[in-house]
Amino acid sequence: MQPENPYAAPQVALVDAPAPRPLSGWSVGQLQLLGWLSLVSLLGSLVVTGLVLLVDEQVDLALRRAMDALSLATVLLGSYLLLRLKAFAEQRFQACGLAFPVWAMVLLGLLLEGLxxxxxxxLFNRIDGKTILYFAVLVLLGIATLWLGIRLLRTPGAYPVFRVMAWMDIVGGGMLASVLLMVLAILPLLGGxxxxxxxxxxxxxELRGQSA
Structure with a gap:
């Protein structure tokens, strides 16, 4: 049996792993509701995308109005969820630098929907000032999404799925900003x-486990 070496380095961690920051003002029910609303937003985006790609909007004016209403509702819900995600990330992970890209995405998304x-x-019958303005806003939205993804990726101590979301925003934002790949950008953005x-x-x- 080897004698213990009093000069050997300790074999245990000297610093405990940081505990999760308390989520004051948040509840399990609230976070679960945000999760379900995210699912609703995802399904709404899928329906709108499918209708745009598969349905001839000139056939039925009522269908066009329903699509517009669903698209607007989805954008508004997505904007709300993005703001709640910002608040959560700032409190739980001390994320920084999210305010500008998040608000840029909200405002540009609403502007794009309004146009x-x-x-x-x-907008797409011919290339004119309206078309150029639309695609300019689209490029800016892609840049803001890319920027947000980079900021999310730099968030310390985040969940693995949080980092996957960041990469989805980076890829989707870059594709959206390219304009040429904007249709394919739907896939990573839906993944986000x-x-x-x-x-x-x-x-x-996590919050339920802390309360147990």
């Missing part, structure tokens, strides 16, 4: 919405 409601299919749902459910489970 689509105002001008509709006329799915990850947001999982982040809220993960946070709810």
């Amino acid at each position: 689509d409601l105002l001008w509709g299919d006329g 919405s799915l990850c947001m749902m999982l982040v809220f459910f993960r946070a709810a489970a």
Whole structure:
């Protein structure tokens, strides 16, 4: 048996792993509700995307109005969830630098939706000032999404699914900003919405464990 070496380095961690920051003002039910709302937003986006790709909007005016209403509701819900995600990340992980890209995404998303409601299919009949403005806003929205993804990726101590969400925003934002790949950008952006749902459910489970 080897004698103990009093000069050997200690074999235990000298500093305990940091405990999760308390989520004051948040409840399990609230976080679960945000998770379910994220699922609703994801399903709404899927329905809108499917209708845009598969349905001839000129056939039925009522269908077009229903699509516009659903699209607007989805954008508003997505904006709300994005703001709640910002508040959660800042409190739980001490994330910083989220305010500008988040608010830019909210405002640009609403502006883009407003332009689509105002001008509709006329945006793509020919290239004019309206079309250039629309795509300029689209590029800025992509840049803001990319920026947010980078800030989320730099958040210390985040959940693994949180980092996956950040990468989805980075990829989707870059594709959106390219304009040429904006249709394909739908896939990673929908993936980001799915990850947001999982982040809220993960946070709810964590908070439930702290209360037990």
